[in-house]
Amino acid sequence: MNRGFFLFGIWCLIVTAGFAYASFAGYSPFADGARSTAARGPGGIIILPGGRGARDARHK
């Protein structure tokens, strides 16, 4: 088998397997949401960075 073709086969396998894993784990580098650096304070108050104010996560 041609070496280049073999390497391309490996490449396709890696991409397909990586895509399958990403799909299963729900990973995307292009996702909209991201983990926030916000912290939840006492009483369930979420303190957002950048002065966006406080949110009560539990009692809305």
Add this chain to the structure above:
Amino acid sequence: MVPDPPEDDRPNPWGRSDEAEVAPAAPTDRHVVTVAGDDAPAAEQFNCPNCGGTIEVKAAGYTVSIACQYCGSVLDISNADVRIVARYEEEVRKLELPLGSRGTLRGIEWEVIGYLRRSENAAYPWDEYLLFNPYHGYRFLDTDGRGWSLGRQLTVAPQSLAMAGFTVEGEFYEPFYAQTRAQVDYVLGEFYWQVAVGEEALTADYVRPGKMLSWESNAREVEWTLSELLEPNEMTDAFGIDPPRGGGLPLPHQPSPYREKAGKMLKLALVAAAAIILVTFLFGGTSDPQTTTIRLATNGVEQEAKIGPIELTRPRQAVTVSARAPGIDNAWVDLAYLLVERNSGIVYEASNVVEHYSGYDGEGNWSEGSDGSSSKFSMVPAGTYDLMVEAAGSQWLEGQYAPSNGADVEVTIAKGATFFSNLIFALLLVMAPALWVWFKHLNFESRRKSDSDFGGGDDDDDDDDD
């Protein structure tokens, strides 16, 4: 008259031609050299009437014309009396394949017995070697410096097709070189036909990958020759000569070195693409949706809502939050999402906007935007989550911003997501190498056909080969 030699970098093979017209021959002795127990045609020897050198005729009985390998004089030996057709006096050209050299090509041992230098009025020169095997007859070895082809004369004329091509043995040959006039510039060795410097013939060529069909016509006959392109190592193995240096345009019948590879890679890429799409269907999509409706305030104040709990059981998974505001027009809704895990306090955030505008101008009605949007969270860990939603509506009223008009916004959260960006990225990764090789194949074919008289392009193609 013998024409001037072609302008190339080779030494002048002609020397000075003292006699172009037919010269009377001096009587010369010819005697047959037989080999006991051999059924092959006998060899024959005689002395060149011009220089006295001993000439051995390899294909005695078939050869009618011979160019002395010592002085280059062309002799007619079709009759018992050897006749000088053209007399030369100086040293003959050194050939890449010397006369008498033997080599085995495709299982048959051949001896080089003749050499022709041909051209189109001194342009586009090429070399033709006549090979002989007493049991298999004659073959031609052609080269113009870019590769070697082994040709055999056809005994049956090819079948002409309406597509301006020909078929031989069920294979179609497309036209490549249109009819042109070729001439013999130099000749050495023996031939089974009368040959002389300056002899002209009309030629045309037809090709398919790896093969060339050549038509040649002169006042006496029409000949068809079928040539097969030899691998460089075949000539090296057979005659010990260096392979062609390459470069320049591909040969007319040179198969694309990328075609087979590109085809295989494209097939494999398509299989991988199909697998990727299948995976998208298997692992993509959403499930367990939960929806809430937010009534936008008319005073521009942010409205808030919570959806939950949402139980995520897999170690990592995506979450999709979508919003629809079908009642908005020339307005937009800013949305902020906080996905909060109840126990650990981990927070994921995203923001989006739903906007829709429409109007009328000189070109008629127009609209842009849509009444929906979606945000996707990636690799959210297992846990119990609440989704906090903030929605604030605005509208563009009479040329200025204004509070919303009180439309409803439906917000839905669901487990899972289909990342089309992932899909496109993965498809690109598997298809790009195959498409690149295919592009190289197309580029090779384009360069090959650029030399053609039929549908070719620029003849001044550069010399950078892949």
